[in-house]
Amino acid sequence: MDKELYHHLDSQIDKLRTRRKGAQDRKTEDEVFDRSTLLAIYDLMASGIVETVDFPISTGKEGNVFRATSPSGTFLALKIYRTATANFNAIRMYIVGDPRFKGIEGSKRKVIMAWSHKEFRNLELLHGKGVRVPKPIQFSKNVVAMEYIGTDEQPAPMLKSVVLEDPQPFFDDIVENMRKAYVDAGLIHADMSEYNILVRDGVGVIIDVGQAVMRNHPNAQDFLRRDIHNIVHYFSKLGVKCDAGSVLARVKGEKP
Ligand SMILES: Nc1ncnc2c1ncn2[C@@H]1O[C@H](COP(=O)(O)OP(=O)(O)OP(=O)(O)O)[C@@H](O)[C@H]1O
Ligand SMILES: [Mg+2]
Incomplete structure (x- = not known):
């Protein structure tokens, strides 16, 4: 990646970081926002889908979910698959045997990217058939942007x-x-x-x-x-x- 882009990215990400405070959040974002994730978020920002990343809704085993805000002010959810620590073998089991993802069984990185792609495609298919799932918005690398389920005050409970x-x-x-x-x-x-x-x-x-x-x-x-x-x-x-x-x-x- 060229230097200019990297600087631009850094300052963008800095901005989104200043929206959130607290030691726990900082720890989370250091873990989550690796290079690939920064690029993916940057991509979503450049496409006009994400304006700010607001706060983590959930920090889990395979990844984290953040609330974000679009340029027009609507909320969305960003599901960010962790590329470093994801349980690769657990994931692979669901990819192998799916004809839509033939030939990507090999590299760990490709499997993670395919995973977020797969979640996006499954959301599209389900949403299109009227199954009540969050409406898919976009995906980039290991990040899936989707409809935010919740109120202005808080995300919907499990x-x-x-x-x-x-x-x-x-x-x-x-x-x-x-x-x-x-x-x-x-x-x-x-x-x-x-x-x-x-x-x-x-x-x-x-x-x-x-x-x-x-x-x-x-x-x-x-x-x-x-x-x-x-x-x-x-x-x-x-x-x-x-x-x-x-x-x-x-x-x-x-x-x-
Ligand atoms: N679209 C959404 N809107 C609001 N909250 C969401 C949305 N998607 C996920 N969440 C929140 O994030 C949590 C984790 O999301 P999800 O179940 O998709 O990920 P996961 O891979 O199961 O994560 P974990 O490793 O924590 O089990 C959910 O329990 C929910 O609280
Ligand atoms: Mg879950």
């Missing part, structure tokens, strides 16, 4: 930390979204749980679709059964009458 007033319709809606994903989009989430459903205005928004696989993936049926098991287990505890067999049939569109 299902697991919400007390639902009426779990039954919430459950039915999730099952219906899983059916649309499976039947209409041909995708299985493969990491479905109360951790990957956000609650906005009382309804579930399904997130974290990077690992979602197509119906013809070699492990597809195992992933589907596991997803259904997780959901049935969680909602059974809330008093919803459901069993894995009938939910599987509903998700496959075999029952009205």
